[in-house]
Amino acid sequence: MAGWDFASVFEAVARVHPERTAFVHGRRRGAWAHFDDRAARLATVLESAGLTAGDVVAEYMRNGPEYLETFFAAGKSGLVPMNTNYRYVEDELVQIWADADVKAVVFDAEFRERVDRVRHRLPGVRLWLEVGEGTDWAPSYARELDAHPPRPHGGGREDSLILIYTGGTTGHPKGVMWRQGDILSLLNAQNPRPLPDHGDREAVEAHLAGLTREIRSLVASPLMHGAGLFYAISALSGAGTLVMTPGARFDAEQLLDVMDGERVQSLAIVGDAFARPMLAALDENPGRWRLDGLRAVFSSGVMWSRPVKEGLLNHMPAARLLDGLGSSEASAVASTVSVRGDVADTGSFVPSDRAAVLLDDGTLAEPGDGKVGRLAVTGWIPVGYLNDPEKSAQVFVEAAGRRWSVPGDLAQLDADGRIQLLGRGSSCINTGGEKVFAEEVEEVLKQHPGIADAAVLGVSDERLGRKVVALLRAGERPPSEEELHTHARAHLAGYKVPKHMAYVGSLERADNGKLDHRRLTGIAESKWGDGHA
Helix, strand or coil, X not given: CCCCCHHXXXXXXXXXXXXXXXXXXXXXXXEXXXXXHHHHHHHHHHHHCCCCCCCEEEEECCCCHHHHHHHHHHHHCCCEEEECCCCCCHHHHHHHHHHCCEEEEEEEHHHHHHHHHHHHHCCCCCEEEEECCCCCCCCEHHHHHHHCCCCCCCCCXXXXXXXXXXXXXXXXXXXXXXXXXXXXXXHHHHCCCCCCCCCCHHHHHHHHHCCCCCCEEEECCCXXXXXXXXXXXXXXXXXXXXXECCCCCCCHHHHHHHHHHCCCCEEEECHHHHHHHHHHHHHHCCCCCCCCCCCEEEEXXXXXXXXXXXXXXXXXXXXXXXXXXXXXXXXXXXXEEEECCECCCCCEEEECCCEEEECCCCCECCCCCCCXXXXXXXXXXXXXXXXXXXXXXXXXXXXXXXXXXXXXXEEEECCCCCEEEXXXXXCEEEEXXXXXXXXXXXXXXXXXXXXXXXXXXXXXXXXXXXXXXXXXXXXXXXXXXXXXHHHHHCCCCHHHCCCEEEECCCCCXXXXXXXXXXXXXXXXXXXXXXXXX
């Protein structure tokens, strides 16, 4: 193999199992040879547009084969694939694409008008490629692939980057830089049938040849988030088949139909945001779906509550529910495994051998010492944040003789060594798996002339975990809630717009200008939290 990277591994799978199904998306199915050929043709398209190793390719798509092909193609040419949240509106797109100095954008046709409105603000982009009919400024993805020959194997590079843009704790979204070789080793170490780490071509292909049983994995979570992408590329690296549901919105019954029809063995979801509707559908339709072949359900980065896990296991008794604790900056920090009759508590995790709780004095917490610190992970971690050395220095730190990723979750260690997650040490709100930075939303709200001040907060929500709300101090002509929603939606993705808003006499900022988030969250929780709204 050319290197320890995803393109090299995927190319090896295509050589060893060319007829095996690589992906399923509704009625569309592609064998590994087909998947490899299309990605190789796209690599030629990108190179023909003048892109060279290290250039960034933005993926502005929903889940589908083209998302996977673009990731694969970028790797073949030593380019950098970059996720793009399909909920972002114009200003957000310009901010992240300019920050990453994007050279090519592959986008779904449904986003054509939005892309058209921003493309003139991004003169550095050399290629706009539409997954659809195409336009005079963005040729058709399919026709471009048909018109170009496949790139030869062997262009993958271990040190090529994968960019994961995240709202996280960084204010505006920032690009987390992962080396392909590090992510591949990290995911491979968690695989029950791991490849030989950094193995040569013969060793890797010999291992793949021994994988005679096809594992069918369904990614319901978005590929444009790190958790969904990492699950998908891990499944493909093991010569598996990746199943995706068609459609623009999550539909629990459709998901269960696909799981049944494709006899899925492994599933990735987004905590309670997906699990609660699934459980409701299963309870309302007993016996409709055959789930006896399901062996594992994965979730990461969002609350997955114990009662929902217990309910799901009543319908899928052979499954193991794996709840991961991690983020774009710190993957696979800790996890729990729940099986029927033994369900893990909400918010309690078993740390990996790479995880620790880092205290303010630079030492590590000991089990049962009662000290609160920041959750940290070492080993395979990102290079840092793109174009933000200051934030990189804050999150990726040297302590106890190791380099750590410390994104900002507060935690402590129980006497038995389990991690108790206490919450964010910042104003980041995790709503249904989406991260919302409160200050970004506050600034947009305050741009309205009728708003003098704003506090954006997260309150409890049964389905989403947390929902975004706002307490406002009115200016001279305060807008109605409907008017303010319209204003906010013009500048922000829908999930960032507060679900509820209310005016208060004062937000009582301290002398240093800071808000008392704990007090304000208590007020908001009493108005709109679970059981109040």
